[in-house]
Amino acid sequence: MEYVRVCDAFGTGYFYIPGTETCLKIGGYVRFDAGYADAYRSDSDGTYTNSRAHISLDTASDTEWGALKTRITARFDYNPRYDVSTIDSNNTRTRLIEAYITWGGFLVGLADSQYSQFSGYAGDVINDDVISYGPFELNQATYTFDGGNGFKAMVSLEDDGNIEDDNLSNSGNGGVLVRGSASDWVDVVAGIKYDSGTFAASLVGGYDESEEEGAVKARISGTFGAFSAFLLGGWNSDGDRVNKYAPGDSEGISWGDWAVWGGAGYKFTDKVAANVQLSYTDNETFAATGNVQWTPVSGLLIQPEISYTSWDAIDEDQFAGMVRLQRTF
Incomplete structure (x- = not known):
């Protein structure tokens, strides 16, 4: 019998896969949400519930050119209101959130857009992107330079998901849909960041080749003992339209020329x-969210949250509230 050996070279939770030099880490969470109304919709009403199982698998091994790693993340959500159009409703949704390889500064595969994750997400609230600050899951090829002193620089080529012609075929390709002729698909993201651990500043830009427009964001954040805060600002190259990197708000209304997000937390x-x-756009969409996070025992989170959204362009507003219970492992 081979005993499982702890692998501490890559952090807590890894163990050697028996008979190999590859380390494996298994994690995830189980979550239950219950709430009233939806901060993202101006016509939302009534109560709702949602249950989620979230599973992540990480592998890592040393090579002469640096650590070779992979990550797989999948989510399974059950919501009785997903599909009520038929008797046999499909109330469970399965999503592949991440599936990527990293090696020597390179990342290839499915991950959140570097435009959203490189500089840092918005605040530690559930409804953080009622005014959206960028895209999330997509295929990409990314290189990140890490200076080892807090400085990082990144460039990423991202699949825009658009098909520019109608000549499509899946023959001879294992059933995978492919373009019948060549078409552009690459969006470009680049950014720089400095993070000292207590203070961070970043600048990131993205170009949407389908819309021939783009956006730029700057973010600063700091942690001062029990207090933390951030400020994030975005500029849209064409304020009259949305693009991939200036996605507008949850009702599809453009930022206008700019949008801003700010928040704080206290432990x-x-x-x-x-x-x-708090977040606000040039087109006068306003969103505010606040919560309390209680961790009565290690690994268990109980989080009530309230939100308010106002859409000046359509003269609507919305209050929403929810509570989340989450067991992380």
Whole structure:
């Protein structure tokens, strides 16, 4: 019998796959949400519930050119309101969130757009992107330079998901849909960042080749003992339209020329914290969210949250509230 050996070279939670020099880490969470109304929709009403199982698998091994790693993340959501059009409703949704390889600074595969993740996401609230600050899951090829002193630089080529002609075929390709003729698909993202651990500043830009437009974002953040705060600002190259990197708000209304997000958090004790986030656009969409995070025991989160959204362009507003229970492992 081979005993499982702990692999501490890549962080907590890894163990050697028996008979190999590859390290494996298994993680995830189980979540239950219950709420009233939806901060993302101006016509939302009534109560809802959602249950999620989230599974992640990480592998890592040393090579002469650096660590070779992979990550797979999948989510399974059950919501009784997903599909009510038939008797045999499909209330469960399965999504592949991440599936990528990293090696020597390169990342290839499915991950959140570097435009959203490189500089850092918005606040520590659930409804953080009612005014969207960028795209998320997509295929990409990315290189990140890490100076080892807090400085990083990144360039990424991202699949825009658009098909520019109607001549499509899946013959001879294992059933995979492919373009019948060549077409452009690459969007470009680049950015720089400095992170000292207590203070961070970043600048990132993205170009949407389908729309021939783009956007730029700058973010600063800091942690000062129990208090943390961030400020994020975005500029849209064409304020009259949305593009991939200036996606507008949850009702599809453009930012206008700019959008801004700001937030703060305070950790009262090891078990209780609170967060607030405000965001606003040139087209006068306003979103505000606040929560309390209670961790009564390690790995268990109980989080009530309230949100308010106002869409000036359509003269609508919305209040919403929810509570989340999450067991992370």
